[in-house]
Amino acid sequence: MDMAAAGTQPRTLADFKNYLLDCGAAVVGVADLTALPAERRRDFPRAVSIGMALPPDPILHLRRRRQRPADSERPIQAALAELARIALQYLAALGHHAEVLTPTPGTPALTHDEVAVLAGVAWIGKSSRPVNWDFGSAVRLTTVLTDADLAPDKPVDTSFCGTCLVCTQACIAHAPSGNLWHRGEAIRDFFNQAACDERRQKLAALGLDCRVCMSVCPYTTVYMLHSGVDVPNEDETPT
Ligand code: SF4
Ligand code: SF4
Numbered sequence: 001m002d003m004a005a006a007g008t009q010p011r012t013l014a015d016f017k018n019y020l021l022d023c024g025a026a027v028v029g030v031a032d033l034t035a036l037p038a039e040r041r042r043d044f045p046r047a048v049s050i051g052m053a054l055p056p057d058p059i060l061h062l063r064r065r066r067q068r069p070a071d072s073e074r075p076i077q078a079a080l081a082e083l084a085r086i087a088l089q090y091l092a093a094l095g096h097h098a099e100v101l102t103p104t105p106g107t108p109a110l111t112h113d114e115v116a117v118l119a120g121v122a123w124i125g126k127s128s129r130p131v132n133w134d135f136g137s138a139v140r141l142t143t144v145l146t147d148a149d150l151a152p153d154k155p156v157d158t159s160f161c162g163t164c165l166v167c168t169q170a171c172i173a174h175a176p177s178g179n180l181w182h183r184g185e186a187i188r189d190f191f192n193q194a195a196c197d198e199r200r201q202k203l204a205a206l207g208l209d210c211r212v213c214m215s216v217c218p219y220t221t222v223y224m225l226h227s228g229v230d231v232p233n234e235d236e237t238p239t
Contacts, residue, residue, distance in 0.1 A: 002195055006127030013150055016090060020050060021084050024079065026135055027051040029119030032108075032152035033145075040110045046143035047101065049112070049119035050083050052076055053135040056224040060231060063215035066172075067208045073140065080142040087144045094148070100228035112141040117183060120153035124181040127167040127213035128191040133160070137167075137213065157183045167213035173199035176213070213231065 017028040032039040041047070054076055062068040071202045084100045091098040103109045113130050116122040125137060134147040135190035159180040168176040176198035179189075187193060200210050214220060224231050 013094065013148055016048075016087075016148075016150065018109045019090060020048075020083060020087060023083060024052065025050050025083055026053040026119050027132055029116065029121040029153045030150045031118035031155070033114050033115075034116070036110070040108060042099070042145055044097075044099075044147055045185060046148060046150050047110075047119065048087060048144040048146060048147050048150065049121045049141060050080065050087065050114045050144065051116070051121055051135070051141050052080055052083065053137040053223065054138040056138075056229040059138055059215050059220060060229055061156055062191065062211060064203065066212050067210060069210045070204055070207050072209060076140050080140060082134060083130045084142045084144055091144070091146050092111070092146050096146055096148040098144050098146035098148065101145055110143075112143045115143045116141050118155045120156055123158065124187070125159070125213075125217065126161050126176045126180065126231050127166065127171075127217065128176070128180060128187050128193070128196070129214060131160070131217065131219055133219065134226075135223045137217040138223055152179040155183060161236060164218060166216050170216045171196075171211075173210075175199070191218045204207060 022030045029194070031047040031049060032043050032045070033047050034148055054073070058068065058072060088100065090097050101110060101112065101115070113124060116130050117124065122132045123129040127137060130139060130141060131137050131139050132151060161180055161181060165178050168178040173195040175192045177190050181190060203210055
């Protein structure tokens with residue numbers, strides 16, 4: 001897909017978010033990075049968090065089987081890379097500098113999840129993964145750094161998981177502690193990353209992956225139901 005193929009030519013920064021949504025993004029938010037150290041944000045004042053949703057049928061399959069092929073997310077990662085390329089093309093056409101966020105050796109990396117929180121796109125669930133109100137934990141993210149003066153969105157400060165413990169109880173590795181995230185809290189304070197990594201590495205040796213936590217999240221379930229998937233009635237609703 002390119003800008004011409006998407007049917008709309010870039011006009012102004014005000015059109016930018018809707019343009020990306022027209023091109024297939026599920027969610028788009030703008031983060032104000034100016035409070036972060038310059039080296040972490042590569043001197044860029046803004047970051048655009050772009051999310052796409054995994055298709056619902058494979059999520060239901062994962063939920064039933066408790067595992068999935070290791071390369072399940074390759075198509076959505078390719079689609080996200082294409083969306084990022086479109087965003088760069090749009091901003092360049094308006095005379096702005098922009099680049100895709102990639103890990104920077106030797107510096108505390110700014111992450112897609114961190115940008116999504118700052119951009120109001122997601123909170124961090126008890127599963128340690130971003131959760132969006134409309135797509136649950138099935139949202140996948142990329143980030144474009146830019147000097148364009150885009151209006152920033154309101155960051156997410158607290159979790160919307162409430163008393164839900166569905167992912168905590170479903171995780172065979174006991175990685176989630178069940179405690180809530182809030183903005184600024186380190187993942188290690190409420191989630192056992194090593195336990196999750198060990199489980200996923202064992203599955204990876206078999207060509208498989210986990211992410212059961214994503215498949216059972218009630219917010220993901222609501223997304224699947226809204227997509228018309230016939231989901232078994234076995235879920236709790238976050239309160
Ligand atoms: S990916 Fe699997 S092991 Fe890791 S937290 Fe989710 S359910 Fe647990
Ligand atoms: S399953 Fe429940 S606790 Fe876990 S991320 Fe989803 S809403 Fe939060």
